[in-house]
Amino acid sequence: MLDDVLAAPPAADAFAAATAAIIQAGRRMDRFGWVPATAGNISLRLPDGSVAITRSGGHKGFLDADGVIRVDLQGRPLRAGDRSSAETGLHCGIYRRFPGAGAVLHGHSVPVTHLSRSGGDAILLEGYELLKAFPGLPTHAGTIALPVVDNDQDIGRLQAVVERRWDALAEVPPGYLIRGHGIYVWGADMPTALTRLEALEFMLACELEKRRAA
Ligand SMILES: CSCCC(=O)C(=O)COP(=O)(O)O
Numbered sequence: 001m002l003d004d005v006l007a008a009p010p011a012a013d014a015f016a017a018a019t020a021a022i023i024q025a026g027r028r029m030d031r032f033g034w035v036p037a038t039a040g041n042i043s044l045r046l047p048d049g050s051v052a053i054t055r056s057g058g059h060k061g062f063l064d065a066d067g068v069i070r071v072d073l074q075g076r077p078l079r080a081g082d083r084s085s086a087e088t089g090l091h092c093g094i095y096r097r098f099p100g101a102g103a104v105l106h107g108h109s110v111p112v113t114h115l116s117r118s119g120g121d122a123i124l125l126e127g128y129e130l131l132k133a134f135p136g137l138p139t140h141a142g143t144i145a146l147p148v149v150d151n152d153q154d155i156g157r158l159q160a161v162v163e164r165r166w167d168a169l170a171e172v173p174p175g176y177l178i179r180g181h182g183i184y185v186w187g188a189d190m191p192t193a194l195t196r197l198e199a200l201e202f203m204l205a206c207e208l209e210k211r212r213a214a
């Protein structure tokens, strides 16, 4: 019991650590060109069940501590007047559905935007060594069918569509694409989410090259 109390960091410390991790993730995503202009958003689940998430509208490669705020699992800001990401509902939808999700990343890369626009409800990734970055895929011989959903400015309606897609899948991959918009990826923690995003972006860039060459 005492061990549990000592192991749990005070809420303010946990938020400060999450803010630092989010700032670092934004810089990393920016280096790859995945968060152009004010695109993208980033969040981490906090030990008290709330969520640290980027504010709406800033450049995610130039975040400072003021660029990260807290919301509850329904996406409501914990401090009156704070305006979290316009896509907070998609982050919270992931945290509510997957108790093991601890970090969520959203970016707008060229491969994601281009491939998601070219039709189809899923993008098949097969034969890539980097598939091993995903749960349950011990070799390159596995396959990921990344769901693609139509874009919608109504985030509640978009989240309902995403949930219906998840309901229809025997196994839900930890990511999906929004057509002409971007990608959502999650993991147990920030390093895992970043690894998955990087692996997916690499494979999607290869898919784009393949289509160009065809
Ligand atoms: C100019 S990007 C349009 C909004 C968007 O798709 C996005 O990812 C960023 O929105 P946020 O409110 O999180 O800044």
Ligand SMILES: [Zn+2]
Binding pocket: 039, 040, 041, 087, 106, 107, 108, 181, 182
């Ligand atoms: Zn977006």
